[in-house]
Structure formats: structure tokens, C-alpha cells
Amino acid sequence: MAMIGSGAPRAPAIGLPQRLLRRPGVARLAVVILLLLIWEIAARFLLDRDFISPPSVVLMSLGNLLATPGVTPALWLTLCEIAVAFVLAVIIGAGVGLAVGLNRFAHRSFMPIVLLLYGIPQITILPIFVLVFGIGAASKIAFGVTHGMFPIMIAVAAGVQKIEPVLLTSARSMGANRIQLFRYVIFPHMIPSFFTGMRLAMSGVLLGVLLAELYVSTAGIGYFTSMFTENFDATKLIGLVSVLAAIAIALNEIVRRAELRYTRWRD
Amino acid sequence: MTPAQSAISVRGVSHQFGEAGEARHVQALLDTSLDVARGELHCLIGPSGCGKSTLLNIMGGLIAPSTGTVAVADKPVRGPMPRDLAFVFQESALFPWNTVFENIMLGMTFQGVAKAERRERARRALEAVGLLEFAEHYPGQLSGGMRQRAALARAISLETGILLMDEPFGALDEQTRMVLGEDLSVLLARSNKTIVFVTHSLGEAVFLADRVAVFSARPGTIKQIIAIDEPHPRKPSFMTAPKFHALRDQLYGLLHDEIRKAISETPRTRRRYDQAGDGERA
Amino acid sequence: MSARDRATARGRLLSLLVQFAFLAILLLFWYLATTVWGVSRILLPNPLDVWHQLVGVVASGAFIPDLKVTLGELAAAFAISTTLGVSLGYLISRSRYLIKVFEPLLAAIYAIPIILFLPLYVLMLGLGPNSKIALGATISFFPIVLSTIAGFGHVDRRFVTAARSMGANDLQMFRHVLLPAALPVILAGLRMGFTVALLSVIASETIASFAGLGHRIVDLAENMDTARMFAYIVFVIVIVAFLNAVVSKLEGRARWR
Numbered sequence: 001m002a003m004i005g006s007g008a009p010r011a012p013a014i015g016l017p018q019r020l021l022r023r024p025g026v027a028r029l030a031v032v033i034l035l036l037l038i039w040e041i042a043a044r045f046l047l048d049r050d051f052i053s054p055p056s057v058v059l060m061s062l063g064n065l066l067a068t069p070g071v072t073p074a075l076w077l078t079l080c081e082i083a084v085a086f087v088l089a090v091i092i093g094a095g096v097g098l099a100v101g102l103n104r105f106a107h108r109s110f111m112p113i114v115l116l117l118y119g120i121p122q123i124t125i126l127p128i129f130v131l132v133f134g135i136g137a138a139s140k141i142a143f144g145v146t147h148g149m150f151p152i153m154i155a156v157a158a159g160v161q162k163i164e165p166v167l168l169t170s171a172r173s174m175g176a177n178r179i180q181l182f183r184y185v186i187f188p189h190m191i192p193s194f195f196t197g198m199r200l201a202m203s204g205v206l207l208g209v210l211l212a213e214l215y216v217s218t219a220g221i222g223y224f225t226s227m228f229t230e231n232f233d234a235t236k237l238i239g240l241v242s243v244l245a246a247i248a249i250a251l252n253e254i255v256r257r258a259e260l261r262y263t264r265w266r267d
Numbered sequence: 268m269t270p271a272q273s274a275i276s277v278r279g280v281s282h283q284f285g286e287a288g289e290a291r292h293v294q295a296l297l298d299t300s301l302d303v304a305r306g307e308l309h310c311l312i313g314p315s316g317c318g319k320s321t322l323l324n325i326m327g328g329l330i331a332p333s334t335g336t337v338a339v340a341d342k343p344v345r346g347p348m349p350r351d352l353a354f355v356f357q358e359s360a361l362f363p364w365n366t367v368f369e370n371i372m373l374g375m376t377f378q379g380v381a382k383a384e385r386r387e388r389a390r391r392a393l394e395a396v397g398l399l400e401f402a403e404h405y406p407g408q409l410s411g412g413m414r415q416r417a418a419l420a421r422a423i424s425l426e427t428g429i430l431l432m433d434e435p436f437g438a439l440d441e442q443t444r445m446v447l448g449e450d451l452s453v454l455l456a457r458s459n460k461t462i463v464f465v466t467h468s469l470g471e472a473v474f475l476a477d478r479v480a481v482f483s484a485r486p487g488t489i490k491q492i493i494a495i496d497e498p499h500p501r502k503p504s505f506m507t508a509p510k511f512h513a514l515r516d517q518l519y520g521l522l523h524d525e526i527r528k529a530i531s532e533t534p535r536t537r538r539r540y541d542q543a544g545d546g547e548r549a
Numbered sequence: 550m551s552a553r554d555r556a557t558a559r560g561r562l563l564s565l566l567v568q569f570a571f572l573a574i575l576l577l578f579w580y581l582a583t584t585v586w587g588v589s590r591i592l593l594p595n596p597l598d599v600w601h602q603l604v605g606v607v608a609s610g611a612f613i614p615d616l617k618v619t620l621g622e623l624a625a626a627f628a629i630s631t632t633l634g635v636s637l638g639y640l641i642s643r644s645r646y647l648i649k650v651f652e653p654l655l656a657a658i659y660a661i662p663i664i665l666f667l668p669l670y671v672l673m674l675g676l677g678p679n680s681k682i683a684l685g686a687t688i689s690f691f692p693i694v695l696s697t698i699a700g701f702g703h704v705d706r707r708f709v710t711a712a713r714s715m716g717a718n719d720l721q722m723f724r725h726v727l728l729p730a731a732l733p734v735i736l737a738g739l740r741m742g743f744t745v746a747l748l749s750v751i752a753s754e755t756i757a758s759f760a761g762l763g764h765r766i767v768d769l770a771e772n773m774d775t776a777r778m779f780a781y782i783v784f785v786i787v788i789v790a791f792l793n794a795v796v797s798k799l800e801g802r803a804r805w806r
Contacts, residue, residue, distance in 0.1 A: 024646065024649035024650045028650050028654050031650065031651075032654075051672060105564065108561070109568055110568075110571075113568060113571060113572075120786055121748055121751065121785070121786060121789050123751055123752040124751065124766060126755055127755070127778065130770075131775070132592055203660070203662075207664065210662050210665060211664060211756070214664065214665075222756075229668055234672060237669060237672055238669065241668060241669060248661050248662055248665070249660075252660055252661075
């Protein structure tokens with residue numbers, strides 16, 4: 001910004017680190033590294049090891065953690081639960097969403113019910129799920145499905161509804177029957193909403209499965225989180241949580257990228 | 268004109284957005300000098316992108332020019348001067364969450380007017396533009412013309428010697444423009460304000476101005492200054508007078524080539540200019 | 550009414566009928582399941598029993614201690630997240646660069662199921678209300694800070710320019726321009742934060758606590774007192790709906806748009 005009344009000489013060139021930091025991506029990385037450093041120093045020298053462990057120790061003990069009997073099987077099981085719940089949620093959610101979206105009467109009748117059910121805080125009925133389905137994988141999958149199916153139901157129904165009537169009319173005027181209408185007009189238009197719905201379904205499924213897993217403290221992940229907490233094993237607890245977080249991030253990222261790829265024509 | 272007579276004096280102002288060589292570089296103004304006399308209505312007219320709005324913002328202390336100086340009432344301009352200059356923008360910058368009356372009171376709060384005086388000044392300003400009965404309305408409830416009148420009232424209430432108006436009637440329909448133009452002329456005759464008025468409209472410039480500064484296409488510089496010798500308040504009949512048409516034709520002759528030049532710019536370069544609004548002082 | 554209007558009205562009436570029928574059939578199935586069809590009372594209590602328990606709980610005020618705990622945790626969590634979220638959001642919004650750096654970072658963290666942090670908080674803060682408050686504050690922090698950044702970051706520049714030209718100082722700019730302009734977006738974020746805080750508190754009570762409404766439901770489940778458990782579930786659903794409605798109403802009233 002120049003001063004008034006002068007063609008003032010420019011400020012001297014700034015150094016490399018400052019120029020790098022100009023790029024927000026680099027700055028973000030720097031922030032993350034800084035936070036990790038603070039965590040490391042605080043945990044190493046300032047805080048009680050029973051309650052928190054430095055990231056370096058956590059990282060190095062990961063092998064130890066996974067070797068702990070039962071931990072790796074529990075992680076695999078959780079991953080499988082997520083996968084199964086996701087597939088089921090998508091099938092049920094997209095199916096119902098399509099059915100409701102295609103028919104105006106069905107939409108008017110059932111959509112309010114769907115929205116009502118969606119609005120119920122499902123955490124309150126988690127104990128019922130476990131009572132009915134037991135402490136094994138079934139209850140986790142079921143809870144994941146109920147969390148994941150509503151968002152995709154709503155997204156798909158909305159996507160189908162949003163198809164401009166003029167497209168349907170013009171196709172019909174060219175002689176398309178119902179099947180052709182679906183295959184060549186409705187289905188392609190539904191795809192972006194479908195992928196958006198899948199992203200939302202994944203978030204829901206992750207939340208549902210993890211809630212159920214944490215709740216059941218006698219088996220699965222919940223067993224180990226309880227155990228590590230009771231034994232004040234901060235290292236293993238942080239390690240376990242980090243692995244789960246990494247899995248969640250990876251899965252979210254996959255569906256997010258898929259969504260971006262398939263919704264490009266929208267804008 | 269001696270400096271003592273000029274309300275605003277601009278010397279050798281050039282302004283660029285962005286650095287030379289950068290993608291967004293744009294030379295908005297080139298070596299512009301101007302004297303605005305006290306008590307006159309001075310119009311700035313020119314093709315799109317010629318820098319007239321930029322010059323107005325520089326005069327008002329909102330942008331620091333790349334080179335050159337500006338003085339207002341013999342004081343060098345280093346930033347906004349709320350006691351000397353008041354702005355009226357094209358899209359009325361009235362705050363939609365306040366009523367018209369609150370907006371005007373707020374302007375005076377910013378300027379630093381004593382609390383006791385504010386009510387009376389606000390009332391007078393609203394009366395001057397004929398909006399007193401709409402004082403408790405929200406801007407969203409008013410028409411475009413009324414909003415601009417409210418913005419004008421806000422500027423009047425600040426009782427500055429100078430008004431800087433950036434295409435204030437640009438968003439309004441022609442009939443409203445004409446009426447508001449007449450009102451502005453009446454206001455000018457009654458008060459002793461100096462007004463700098465940016466416009467696109469040839470008719471508006473001739474009708475309102477005492478002098479018109481004609482800008483060239485970008486990079487903008489003042490091509491010529493035309494004087495219009497007609498006392499304020501200007502009657503509507505002035506618009507049909509032969510003198511009016513002659514002046515309008517003269518303006519058009521000066522502007523025609525510049526307008527062609529401005530239109531022939533590629534869309535890419537125009538967009539760059541529209542985005543280059545970041546010369547504003549922090 | 551035209552023939553077309555009549556057809557639409559008829560259609561709407563039919564839809565409502567379908568909805569009622571759906572819920573009625575659901576209730577009927579529930580009743581039949583527990584009486585005639587012999588589903589275990591432990592799994593599915595009789596709806597009449599549930600109703601009696603619900604009335605009893607509400608009338609006797611048995612819910613009060615648990616409600617106090619939950620609401621107390623909610624209040625503390627929301628207070629913390631609001632204070633931190635709005636201040637941090639405002640500070641970040643002051644610079645385009647800071648927004649570009651932090652907004653994606655915060656959005657990315659919010660995408661992780663933060664419920665995973667609960668065991669860590671329990672380890673550090675115990676099974677008492679503090680861990681619930683910490684988790685609720687953590688989760689509700691994000692929608693609040695993100696909407697604050699969005700609100701302050703997208704204030705129409707024309708307002709700022711106009712105020713500056715009239716001589717507004719920084720404090721006046723914040724109080725009379727930035728804050729009112731940003732308020733609708735921030736309030737929406739606060740409403741979201743409230744809802745999320747409430748759900749997080751109940752969830753963490755369900756998973757690891759010894760008090761509060763979430764814990765009560767678990768406790769009753771473990772004691773196989775399913776009728777009473779269902780009653781509490783209904784109660785909690787009503788409370789959540791009520792609180793959310795109140796907050797929505799407040800948000801609506803405080804907005805000028």
C-alpha cells in the first residue's frame with residue numbers, strides 16, 4: 001500500500017519461510033505440526049502420564065497396541081460392521097427414497113413420517129437395540145443402519161423430486177415408456193443426489209456403529225476402551241482412538257471424493 | 268483557481284491495482300489533476316472502467332493513490348475525513364437492521380456529533396428529503412428511490428461541506444432519476460455544499476453539473492472540462508432548452524470514441540478490473 | 550373452489566389419513582405384540598404399562614435429579630463452546646488469510662466422529678459430569694466457530710466502507726455494523742451447536758456415566774425394567790424436541806431478516 005505523495009520504493013523481498021507460509025496449505029500443515037509439538041512437550045514434561053501420553057510414545061506403541069490380544073480382531077470386526085451397515089443403509093435408504101420420491105402421493109404421505117423418525121434422538125434407543133440384538137455385531141450393524149439410512153433416503157427423494165418436469169415431459173412426448181423414462185432420464189439425474197446421500201450415509205453409519213461399539217463395554221472396541229481407561233493406560237487408549245479416527249477419516253474421504261467426481265455436472 | 272477557492276484539489280494522481288506483471292494488474296488512473304470549486308456541483312463522467320469511481324474514493328480518503336496528492340479544504344487527505352466529506356453510494360449502504368431514523372442517528376454517532384444535537388439534525392435531514400413520515404420504516408420496506416433519498420438524508424445530516432456521490436441514482440428508473448435530480452439541484456441552491464457527482468448519464472451530467480470532467484477510457488485521465496452556465500435550482504424546462512441539447516451533443520462527441528474503446532475490451536480484462544477492489548485502506 | 554383445488558385438498562386429506570393410519574397401525578401392532586402375540590415383556594413392554602410408568606415418573610418428579618444433571622452439563626458445555634467458538638471465530642474472521650488457513654482445518658476435524666474423544670475425556674476427567682461437559686463443548690464448538698467465521702467473514706463490504714467513510718472507529722464498527730450483519734448466520738450456528746451439545750451430552754451419559762437422563766435409561770435397561778425405560782425414552786424424546794423448538798423460536802425472534 002503506497003504512501004500518499006510518493007512513488008515509494010518497494011519493501012525488500014521477504015524470506016523463504018514467510019513466502020512459503022503465504023500458501024494456506026502450508027500454513028495449515030504448520031499449525032498441525034505446532035499442535036503436535038505442544039502435545040508432545042506438554043505430555044512429556046508437564047502432565048501426568050496416567051492421563052495423557054505424548055504422540056511419539058503413542059506412535060511407537062502402535063505395534064504394541066495391535067499386538068494386544070483381541071484388539072486387531074475387534075478393529076477388523078468394527079470395519080466389517082461399518083461395511084455391512086453401509087451397504088444395507090444405502091440399499092434401504094436409496095430404495096425407500098426412490099419409491100417415495102417417484103410418487104407424489106407417497107411423498108406427501110410418507111415423507112413427514114420419515115422426517116419425524118429422523119428427528120428422534122436415536123441415542124435414547126441404543127439400549128433397546130442391544131437388548132434386542134445382543135452385544136455382538138448385529139446390534140452395531142443395526143444401529144449403524146438406522147443412523148445411515150435416513151440421510152440417504154431424504155437426499156435421494158429430494159433428488160428425484162428435483163428433476164425438472166420439462167425433461168420428463170419432453171421424453172414422454174418422444175414416446176418413452178416408464179422403464180425408458182427411468183433409465184435414461186430419472187436415473188442419471190438421481191446420481192448426484194445418490195452420491196451425496198452416500199456421503200451422508202457414511203457419516204451416519206460411522207456414528208451409529210461407533211456409538212454402539214463404545215456403549216457395549218463387554219466386547220469389541222468398547223471392551224478395550226473401558227479396559228485401557230480403568231488401567232490408566234493412556235498410551236494404548238490414545239492409540240486405539242487414533243486408529244479409529246484414521247479409519248473414519250479414510251472412509252469419509254473416499255465417499256467425499258466419489259461424490260465430487262459424480263456431481264461435477266451439477267454446477 | 269487558487270487553492271484557497273478550491274474545495275478539493277487533486278494533483279497528479281495515478282492509481283493501479285495490483286503490481287505490474289501480476290495477473291490482476293490494472294492501471295485505473297493516469298496522472299489526473301482536478302480542482303473542484305467551493306459550492307459547485309462537479310460531475311465526473313466517462314465510459315465504464317475509466318476510473319471515475321476510483322478517483323472519487325481517492326478524493327474521499329478511502330483509497331491511497333499510488334502516486335499524487337489530494338487536498339480537501341487545504342488539508343492533505345490521509346484517510347476518511349468524516350467531518351469534511353460525506354458519501355452517497357449507488358447501492359444505498361443503509362444498514363438493513365436499523366430503521367431509517369436509526370441509520371441517520373448512527374451516521375452522526377460515527378462522526379462524533381453530540382447526543383443532544385442528533386435528533387434535531389436527523390429530523391431536519393429527513394424533512395429536507397421528504398421522508399419524515401417513513402422514519403420508522405426499515406430500508407427493506409422502502410422503494411429504491413426512497414432508499415436513496417434516505418441515504419442522501421444521512422449524508423446531509425452529517426453537515427459536511429462536501430458530498431461525494433457515486434452514481435447515486437444509477438439503480439433507479441429514469442423518472443425517479445429526473446425527480447431526484449431536480450431535488451438535488453434545489454438542495455444545492457439552498458445550501459452551500461460542494462458536490463462531486465459520478466455518473467454514466469449524459470443528460471444527468473448536463474442537467475445537474477456546473478462543470479463536467481470528461482474521462483478517457485482506461486487508463487483514465489481527464490480529457491476535458493466543460494462548463495455549464497445555468498443557475499441552480501435548475502428547472503425541468505432546462506432539459507428541453509437548446510442550450511441543453513448543444514451541451515449534451517458536445518459531451519457525446521467527446522465521449523463517443525472513449526466509449527467504443529471501453530466496449531471493445533475483452534471480457535477477461537474487464538472482469539479483472541471489477542475484482543480489483545482491494546486498494547482500500549485498512 | 551375450483552375442481553383442481555378440490556382435488557388437491559382431497560389429496561392432502563388422503564395423505565394425512567395415510568399418516569394417521571400408519572401410526573395407528575404401528576400402535577396397534579405394538580399392543581398386539583405384547584398381549585396376544587406373546588412377545589417377551591422384557592423386550593417389548595405393553596404400551597399401557599409404558600403409559601402408566603410415564604405418568605408416574607412425571608407426576609412423582611422422579612425425573613428431576615437426572616434432568617438437573619443433564620441440563621447442568623448441557624448449560625456448561627454450551628456456555629464454553631459459545632464463548633470459545635464466537636471469540637475464536639471472530640478473531641479468525643478478521644483476516645482473509647487466517648480464514649483460508651483455519652476454516653478447512655476446522656471443517657475437517659468436525660467431519661470426524663468426535664464421540665471417539667469420549668474415552669479420552671473419561672480417562673482425564675473421570676466418569677462425572679466434567680467429561681460430559683468436555684465432550685459436549687468440544688463437539689458443539691465446531692458449528693459455532695464455523696458459522697461465526699462465515700458470518701463475520703461475509704459481511705457486505707459496502708456496509709464497512711460506508712461506516713468507515715463516516716468515521717466509525719473499531720469498536721463502533723464491531724457493535725453497529727459487523728455484529729448485526731453477522732448475527733443471523735451466527736445464531737443459526739448457535740442453534741445447531743445447542744442441538745449437537747444436547748445430543749452429545751445424552752450420548753456420553755449413555756456410554757459412560759453414573760448420572761443423568763442417558764444413564765437412567767441404561768440403568769433401567771440393565772435392570773430389565775423395560776416399561777419404565779420406555780417411559781424415560783419417551784420423556785427424553787419430548788424434552789429434546791421441546792428444547793430444540795424453544796431454541797428455534799428464540800433464533801427466529803432475534804433475527805432481523
